[in-house]
Amino acid sequence: MFLKIFLLNKKILIVAFLLLILFIYFILYFSNTVLLASTYNNESDKFIDSINNIFEGNEKVAYLTFDDGPNPSITPKILDILEKENIKATFFVIGKKVEEYPKIVNRAYKEGHYIANHGYSHNNSLLYKNTDSFINEIEKTDLAIGNAIGISNYCSHVFRFPNGFMSNIYKDKKNKYVNYLADIGYTYIDWNALNKDSEQKYTKEQLLNNLISSSKTKNTLVILMHDTNDVNDSSIVLKDSIDYLKSQGYEFRNFYNLK
Ligand SMILES: [Zn+2]
Structure with missing residues (x-):
């Protein structure tokens, strides 16, 4: 018992x-x-x-940003240079290109670069068709990035309008749609320095001079370049650009490491 x-x-x-x-x-x-x-x-x-508030800082900080990739012949060359220089940059990628070349995005992410959102198609008539298509272009790009880097629900939180928010192209639409970014946990950023690599054909020296003249007297630099070869190949002037910025006392950062 x-x-x-x-x-x-x-x-x-x-x-x-x-x-x-x-x-x-x-x-x-x-x-x-x-x-x-x-x-x-x-x-x-x-x-x-x-x-x-990125432009409010008093210290000399340079953020290298590359738009419109990934591109199989340019992005790896840029990544090689950044790796050698031990500099982390930010890539504003196009969603449909991420789907084409996911391995390049995966490499960029693994090497510590920030993968940011530049829309799915880079086609303004699709992007600004209506509210749903605007949100969809951003979310589809995040999904493509997430698939490429193996992170579900990836959100880059930062969008760059094709042609920049500041340009007059589709100005009314941009003023309207910018208000929807906060709803999906987003903000946007343009740039305040550039080498004009997407504007017309330039020599290496001219590309560097464009960067020098656009960055003069500025503390925080958000530098626009492109990892494409549509007009110019910025990889040919990247090392010289980095050397110049270093000589001017700039510290390099990316969006994972904001000042
Ligand atoms: Zn672009």
Whole structure:
């Protein structure tokens, strides 16, 4: 009889113990999830604030940004130079090109570069067709990036309007759609220095001079270049551009490492 009660109690004790373990596990699991989610939101708010105030800094910081890639013949050359120089940059990628060349984006991400969003098609008539197509162009690009780098629900949080927000192309539409960015956890950024590599054919020296004249007297530089060979190949002047910026006392950062 005693033995029976003892065995029964033992069974109850084991079940109770297992339930307790399960209970503790769920408490820890959910509190951790909530904690991560709130940290994530705080972090993305902080990131958006930092991007919005990027030009306010007093220190000499250069952010190299490359638009319109990935491109199989240019992006790897740029990545090689950045790797050699130990500089992290930011790539504003086009979604449909990411789908074509996911391995290049994967490499850029793994080497510490920030992968940012430049829309899916780079086609203004599709981008500004309506609100849904605007949001869709951004979300489809994030999805393509996420697939390329192996992160589900990837959100880059920073969009660059094709031709820049500041250009007069589709100005009314941009003024309207810019208001939707906050709803999807986004902000946007243009640039304040450039080598004009997408404007017309330039020599290496002219590309460097364009960068020098557009960056003069500025502390924070967000430099626009392109990792394409549509007009010029900026990889030929990248090393010289880096050397120039270093000689002027600039520190290089990317959007993972905002000042
Ligand atoms: Zn572009």
